[in-house]
Each structure stands twice: as structure tokens, then as C-alpha cells.
Amino acid sequence: MVSSDKAVIVDGIKKSFGEVAALRGVSFEVARGEVLGLLGPNGAGKTTTVNILATLVTPDSGRAVIAGHDVVSDPAGVRRSLMLTGQHVALDDLLTGRENLLMFGRLQGLKKKVARQRAQELLEQFDLVDAADRAVGNYSGGMKRRIDIACGLVVRPEVVFLDEPTTGLDPRSRQAIWELVTDFKEAGIATLLTTQYLEEADLLSDRIIVIDRGTVIAEGTADQLKERTGGTYCEIVPAQPRDIPAMARALGSLLPDTNRATLSEASDRISMPAPDGPKTLMQALHRLSEADIELMDIALRRPSLDEVFLALTGDGVRAGGQDRTDAFEAADAYA
Amino acid sequence: MIEHAFSAAPRPAAVPHAARPAVSTIQQWWVLTVRMITPTLRNGELATQVIGSIVFTVGYYLPLKQLMGAVQPLSSYAQYLTPLIVLQAIWFAAVSAAFRSATDSVQGINRRFRAMPIASLTPLASRMTASMYRCCIALAVSVICGHVIGFRFHEGVLYAAGFVGLALLIGAALAFIGDLIGIATENPEATAPLMLVPQLTLGLASVGLQPVENFPDWIQGFVRNQPLSQWVYGLQALAGDSTDAAPEATWSVLAPGLVWAVGCIVVAVVLHARVSRRRR
Numbered sequence: 001m002v003s004s005d006k007a008v009i010v011d012g013i014k015k016s017f018g019e020v021a022a023l024r025g026v027s028f029e030v031a032r033g034e035v036l037g038l039l040g041p042n043g044a045g046k047t048t049t050v051n052i053l054a055t056l057v058t059p060d061s062g063r064a065v066i067a068g069h070d071v072v073s074d075p076a077g078v079r080r081s082l083m084l085t086g087q088h089v090a091l092d093d094l095l096t097g098r099e100n101l102l103m104f105g106r107l108q109g110l111k112k113k114v115a116r117q118r119a120q121e122l123l124e125q126f127d128l129v130d131a132a133d134r135a136v137g138n139y140s141g142g143m144k145r146r147i148d149i150a151c152g153l154v155v156r157p158e159v160v161f162l163d164e165p166t167t168g169l170d171p172r173s174r175q176a177i178w179e180l181v182t183d184f185k186e187a188g189i190a191t192l193l194t195t196q197y198l199e200e201a202d203l204l205s206d207r208i209i210v211i212d213r214g215t216v217i218a219e220g221t222a223d224q225l226k227e228r229t230g231g232t233y234c235e236i237v238p239a240q241p242r243d244i245p246a247m248a249r250a251l252g253s254l255l256p257d258t259n260r261a262t263l264s265e266a267s268d269r270i271s272m273p274a275p276d277g278p279k280t281l282m283q284a285l286h287r288l289s290e291a292d293i294e295l296m297d298i299a300l301r302r303p304s305l306d307e308v309f310l311a312l313t314g315d316g317v318r319a320g321g322q323d324r325t326d327a328f329e330a331a332d333a334y335a
Numbered sequence: 336m337i338e339h340a341f342s343a344a345p346r347p348a349a350v351p352h353a354a355r356p357a358v359s360t361i362q363q364w365w366v367l368t369v370r371m372i373t374p375t376l377r378n379g380e381l382a383t384q385v386i387g388s389i390v391f392t393v394g395y396y397l398p399l400k401q402l403m404g405a406v407q408p409l410s411s412y413a414q415y416l417t418p419l420i421v422l423q424a425i426w427f428a429a430v431s432a433a434f435r436s437a438t439d440s441v442q443g444i445n446r447r448f449r450a451m452p453i454a455s456l457t458p459l460a461s462r463m464t465a466s467m468y469r470c471c472i473a474l475a476v477s478v479i480c481g482h483v484i485g486f487r488f489h490e491g492v493l494y495a496a497g498f499v500g501l502a503l504l505i506g507a508a509l510a511f512i513g514d515l516i517g518i519a520t521e522n523p524e525a526t527a528p529l530m531l532v533p534q535l536t537l538g539l540a541s542v543g544l545q546p547v548e549n550f551p552d553w554i555q556g557f558v559r560n561q562p563l564s565q566w567v568y569g570l571q572a573l574a575g576d577s578t579d580a581a582p583e584a585t586w587s588v589l590a591p592g593l594v595w596a597v598g599c600i601v602v603a604v605v606l607h608a609r610v611s612r613r614r615r
Contacts, residue, residue, distance in 0.1 A: 054450040076452060080355060084450040090443035094374035106366040107453060109356035118351070125349045155355045180349060187350040 006065075007032045007159050007190030008053065013062030015048055022048040024214040025062065030159075035181060035191040037205030039198065041313050045214045046194045050161050053192070054084045067158040083157035085165060089148040093137035097128055097147045100136055105154040115154070122150040127176075142173030149180065160184055160191045166200060178204060198305035208305075212313045225308045234274040234281050235301050239294040241268045250291035254284055274300055358452050364461055371435060371465030380431060384469060385476050388424040392480035395420060395544065403545045408580040409571075417481030418570035419543025421502055422563060424473035426534045429509035432466040433526035436517030459607070462514055463507070470506030474499065489575035494584060498573040501592065505566050508596040511603035519610050537563040562595035569593070 008030035015023040023045045030036045040046050051057040053064055055075040063070065069077030091100050098119050105115030123132045126146045131139060136147060145165065152160070162181070166174040181204050184191045195201050201208055202222045210218040210225070218225055238247055244267050248255060251272070259272045274280035281300055288295060303311075375381045395416055404412030439445050439458075448458050478486070488495040516529050538544075540554065541563040550558045558564055569592035572584040582588045 056446060056449055079450060079452040080358075082450065084447065086443065086446075088443045090447035092370055092374075092444060093438075093442065094378060095370065099370075099373070103366055103370050107358070107363050107448075107451060109358040109362070111356075122349070150349075153349055153351065156351045183350055189350065 005031050007034075007067055008036075008192065009063070009065040010049075010053070011063040013049070013052055013059040013064055015052060015057065015059050021214055023052075023059070026211065026214070026216055027062075028209050028216060028219065030190040030192060032158075032190050033185050033188040034206045035185060035193055035204050037201035037208040038192060038194040038211065039201055039208060039309060040211035044211045044313075046211055047163070049211065050084075050163055050192070050194060053078075054082060054161060055079060081158040083152035083160045084163070085149050085152050085161070086163040089144045091136050091144070091148055091151065094135060096133050096135055097139070097143075098123065098132045100147060100151055101154060104151040108155045110154065118154050122153060126150045142169050145169060145173060146176065149177070156187075157189060160189055162191060162193045162195075164195055165193070167196065174200075198309055202305045210309065210312050218312050222305055225305070225312075226303050228308070232274045232277055232300055232302055233271050234284060235269055235271050235297070235299055236284060236288070236295065237269040237297040239296045243293050244268075244270065246291060247288060247293055250287050250293060251284060252287065254280065254287070271301075360454055360457060363453050363457050364464070367458055367461030368464045368468075371461060372468055375431075375465075375469070380469075381472065384424075384428060384431070384472050387427045388420070388473055388476040388480055391420045391423045391427075392477065392484065395423075396484050399544060403549075406549055407546055408578075410577045410580070411485050413481060413485035414487070414574070414576055414581075415571070416543070417478070417484075417486035418567045418574065419538065419541065419563075420481060421474060421477045421570065422505065422543065422566055423534065423538055424477040425470050425502060425506040426509055426530070426538075428469035428473040428506065429466065429513040430527055430530040430534075431469055431513075432462065432510040433513030433517040433530050434523050435465070436462055436514040437520055437523040437526050438517075440518055440521040441523065455611075459514070463510060466510035466514070467503065467507065470503060470510065474502050474506070486574070487577075489577060489581075490573065490584065494573045494575060497584070498570055501566070501569055501573060501589075501596075504593070504596045508599035508603070511600050511607070515603045515607050515610070518607065537561055541567060543567040560591075562592070562599070565592040565595055 006029050008028075010026060010028050012025045012027050013023055014021070014025055026045065026049055028036065038046055038049065048057065052059050053066060053071060055071050055078050058072060063072075065071070066078045067081035069075075069081060071078050092103065095103065101119035101122055102115050105118050106112065110118060123129050126149070128143060128147055128150070131143060136144060139147065149165070162177075165177050169177070178200070181191055181193070193201065193204060205222065207219070207221055208225060209216050218228065220228070236247065238244060244263060247270055248260060248263060251270070255270065255272045259270070263270065272284075277300060281298065285298060288298075375384075396413065399416070400412050404415075407415040409415045439462075445458065449455070488498065513526070513530055517523070517526050520526060520529070540550075540558050541561065542558060543563065547555050547559045547564070568582050569589045572582040572588045575581050575584075
């Protein structure tokens with residue numbers, strides 16, 4: 001049996017496409033009402049993971065359970081519990097927005113009258129009443145994404161996969177989708193969010209996992225991940241860049257050798273770890289003023305999630321095999 | 336309930352609280368079929384289908400009536416030509432089937448259906464139902480066109496029903512092939528040439544326009560045995576003629592056409608399963 005507070009349990013799933021190992025043992029869990037951000041460079045295995053959890057692809061080994069249903073032994077149960085919406089809007093372009101909502105409502109087993117009612121509610125909630133009777137093919141990108149998500153909400157999902165839900169959207173539509181994620185949380189729905197926008201993952205996710213080359217390379221809250229890649233650092237900008245060597249001397253033991261080694265003629269600032277936060281900053285300020293160095297700026301900084309991401313996954317040129325995984329995932333996505 | 340300041344933001348009520356209803360395969364099949372048929376009524380597809388049948392009739396009958404009407408054995412060229420017009424019309428309908436299945440594949444709606452509580456064969460069944468609807472339109476319009484130029488059923492209701500049945504079986508085979516091409520290419524633009532080139536070449540090199548004896552010796556074997564010719568023989572036999580010159584509706588005349596049609600369906604189904612499995 002599955003403990004009831006975990007909506008998604010993924011335990012060591014592996015998947016290869018021919019020679020290419022897309023997933024090499026991925027494990028994570030998502031609780032009800034929790035938003036898990038799934039980050040990773042292109043070809044890392046994000047889409048394959050989502051496809052396995054959505055029963056579109058069968059894992060070679062490992063176990064995945066969605067709302068108590070195993071993806072391999074009970075795919076029908078999984079499909080009854082989830083909503084999948086992707087970066088590629090999947091609707092019937094020839095039908096109107098209302099007809100699409102009606103169709104998905106009826107496909108999910110709603111009676112005609114209920115489906116019609118629900119369609120109207122969703123059109124109002126997603127601000128699409130004016131466009132309701134126009135063919136979806138003529139919608140703007142933001143409207144398409146909204147109707148796409150609305151079609152997934154004709155009945156209540158237990159688990160939602162948002163696959164890059166705001167890629168290419170204007171700020172207004174993006175904001176609307178962000179608020180929707182908050183609604184999912186309040187309704188006790190588990191959300192798995194894949195995104196390229198780290199700011200978005202930072203804002204919406206309770207926890208984040210980073211996947212690279214088919215394995216989970218980091219897991220935690222955004223704060224924990226930031227801490228892991230060096231934590232808070234102190235950035236000092238002198239008024240005159242030529243003062244950099246004098247600054248480095250003055251800082252002495254505060255500036256570790258590794259940071260010292262990165263300084264060059266072209267440096268216009270010094271970055272160094274601030275393990276004691278403001279105290280480190282005070283010490284630095286004290287030593288620099290004693291050395292009589294004029295500063296333009298001195299501040300404590302936290303790494304952005306972008307920096308965390310680059311530090312975790314950045315190792316120069318990607319291997320050729322990764323691109324092939326990408327191609328397989330792209331083919332899958334359209335299948 | 337939280338009130339959002341942002342007007343476009345979906346309210347928390349976006350998430351329904353009611354339990355999920357049970358799904359019904361019959362209802363899903365019907366909804367997906369209606370989904371395919373509804374747009375044909377307003378995007379010109381139905382009109383194109385009707386006009387297509389008329390154009391095939393006019394385009395073949397008027398210019399070829401004098402030229403080939405004299406060298407064919409039946410009482411009138413309309414009687415001889417109409418089976419080919421019917422076949423060209425239902426083939427044309429299968430082009431639409433290919434286009435729609437390719438569109439569904441490339442738009443990702445198939446992927447979405449596969450992640451929903453829908454049996455894996457239901458979307459295919461719905462596409463085939465919609466294809467048979469197009470096929471029925473094509474058959475009806477082309478038979479009416481044939482009637483206008485002088486085509487008649489001479490062998491009674493049973494044989495006329497046989498004519499319709501054979502035409503629909505062939506239509507199903509062509510629609511299956513079209514659907515397969517759409518699924519396999521995932522490219523709506525590529526489906527039309529893939530369907531139309533064989534349609535035109537097999538159509539011209541068939542016994543539908545003129546008897547096999549009028550072709551050069553070296554190609555007669557191909558002309559006689561290719562599927563379109565065998566289907567023409569079968570339909571000509573079932574329609575009959577006011578003279579005795581039509582092929583007899585015997586098993587030896589009908590069987591090759593039936594085998595071609597059923598064979599196409601079997602091969603298409605097997606390849607269909609293989610293409611679907613490849614994507615797992």
C-alpha cells in the first residue's frame with residue numbers, strides 16, 4: 001500500500017532508447033498539495049520522466065506510482081488521476097474553445113448538461129468568454145495555453161504535470177498560470193512543474209530537483225540549493241579598478257586562495273565567500289578602510305537559481321549522446 | 336476563498352471538487368467521431384468532397400466519352416466508367432483521412448488522449464468511423480453523378496447492395512492506409528502526394544477507363560491485376576449492364592478484389608500496431 005500523503009512516488013526508474021540511456025535511476029516523491037520543480041538542461045531526461053509518469057512511455061525498470069496507481073500495472077488508474085499539459089498545446093484547432101471544453105468534459109464521462117455547465121464556468125474563470133465560439137486555431141499563444149489547461153480541469157485531477165507551462169507567454173498569461181498553481185496547492189493537488197525559467201521554479205516550487213544526464217544530481221528547497229553552491233558571498237567594487245591588488249592584500253585571510261587565483265588584470269571587483277554574513281562584510285569594510293581604499297560598492301549577495309543551475313550542470317560542451325536523447329524525447333513528445 | 340486582484344486570474348473554483356464520473360467507451364467513441372465530423376460541415380471539407388465527385392465525373396466522362404466510349408464493350412460509356420468514378424471519389428475521401436490523422440499526430444492531441452482514461456483503440460475507431468462517413472458521402476454523390484450520365488443498377492437490389500458493400504469495404508481499406516500514412520509521417524502536407532500519386536497512376540493504368548486489350552502488351556499484366564482494376568471488374572459485375580457484356584458476378588471475378596481489400600486492411604492494421612508500439 002501507498003502512504004496517502006504521497007501523490008507521486010518515483011523509485012529508481014530507468015529508460016533507454018536503443019543505445020542512449022535517457023534515465024539512469026531517477027527517484028523522487030511529491031506530496032499532496034506540494035509543487036515540485038523539475039529542472040535540468042535540454043536532454044537531461046525531464047520529458048522522458050514526465051512521459052513515464054503519464055504512462056506514455058514504459059520504464060525499463062524501477063517503480064512509479066501516481067495517486068496510488070502503478071504506471072506499469074495500472075495505467076488506467078494513473079490516467080484517471082492526472083492532468084498533463086505541455087509546452088505544445090494539444091487541442092483540436094478546428095473546434096472552438098467551448099467545443100474543446102465540451103469534448104474533454106464528455107471524454108471524461110460528464111453528462112452533456114454537466115459538461116456544458118462546466119465549460120461555461122471554465123470559460124469565465126480563464127477569461128475566455130469572448131473567444132469561446134471562435135476556432136482555437138485562431139487563438140493567441142496565451143489564450144491557447146489557457147484553454148489547454150482549462151481542458152485539463154473539466155474534472156478534478158489528483159496530480160498535475162505542467163510541462164513548461166509559461167514558455168513563450170506574455171506576463172499577464174504567465175501571472176494567471178502562476179496563480180493557478182497556487183490554487184492547485186490549496187486544493188491539495190500535487191504538481192510537477194518542469195520549466196526553463198528558474199525564477200519561476202524558485203517562486204512556485206516547494207522543492208526542486210535537478211536532473212542531468214538521466215540522474216537526480218541535486219534535491220532540496222531553492223534556499224538549500226543556493227546554500228549548496230557556496231551560499232552567501234560578498235562582492236566588493238573599488239572606485240578605481242587599479243586598487244584590486246591592494247584590496248586583495250588588505251583582505252588577507254578573508255579572501256581564500258581559490259578566489260584570489262581568479263583575479264586578473266581585467267577584474268573590476270572581488271567576490272569572496274561570506275560565511276558569517278554581515279560580520280564578514282564588516283570585517284572586510286574595516287580592513288579596506290584601514291588600507292585607505294575607496295569603494296564604489298560593497299554588498300552581500302545570494303546566488304541566483306541560474307547560478308546554482310549552471311554550477312550544478314555546467315561542465316562545458318554537452319556530449320553528442322545528449323543531443324540524441326533530445327531527439328528521442330522530441331519524437332516522443334509528438335507521438 | 337481567496338479573492339484575486341488580477342482579473343484574468345482563474346479563481347480557486349477552477350479546480351472542481353466533485354468526484355470523477357466513470358467514463359464510457361461508447362460515449363468517448365461518439366464524442367471523438369463527432370469531433371472529426373463537425374469541422375467538415377464548416378471548413379469546406381464536405382463541399383470539397385461533393386465537388387470532387389462531380390469533377391471526377393465531368394473530367395473523365397466528357398473528354399473520354401467519344402474516344403474510349405467506342406472501344407469499350409458495355410451498352411454505354413457511363414455504365415463502364417462509373418465504377419472508376421466511385422473508386423476515385425472514395426480514394427479522394429481517404430486522402431482527407433490521412434490528412435486528419437497526420438494533423439492529430441503532429442498537434443499532440445493523440446499524446447494527450449493516450450494520457451487520458453481512453454482505451455487505446457478508441458481514437459482509431461473514431462477516425463475510421465469519420466472516414467466511413469466521408470466514404471458514404473463520396474459513394475452517394477458519385478453514384479448520383481453516374482446516374483445523371485446514364486449509369487444504372489441492372490441486377491436488382493441484392494447486387495446493388497453488393498456494389499455498395501464492396502465500395503465501402505474498399506473505402507475502409509483505403510482509409511486504413513490513409514490513416515497509417517498520416518500516423519507514420521506525422522506530416523499533413525506529405526499525406527496528399529503520398530495518396531494522390533498512386534490514385535492517379537493506378538487510375539490511368541487501370542481497366543476503369545478502357546479495356547485491358549487497348550493497353551500495350553508489355554503492361555497488360557500489370558493493368559489487369561493491379562487492385563484498382565480488380566475492384567473495377569467487381570463493381571462492373573455487381574452493377575451489370577443491359578447487354579451480356581458486363582463481367583459475371585462470380586467468385587472468380589469478385590474474389591481478387593475482395594482479397595486485395597481485405598489484404599490491404601490486414602497489412603495496414605499490422606503496420607499500425609507496429610508504428611504505435613515503436614513510440615512506447
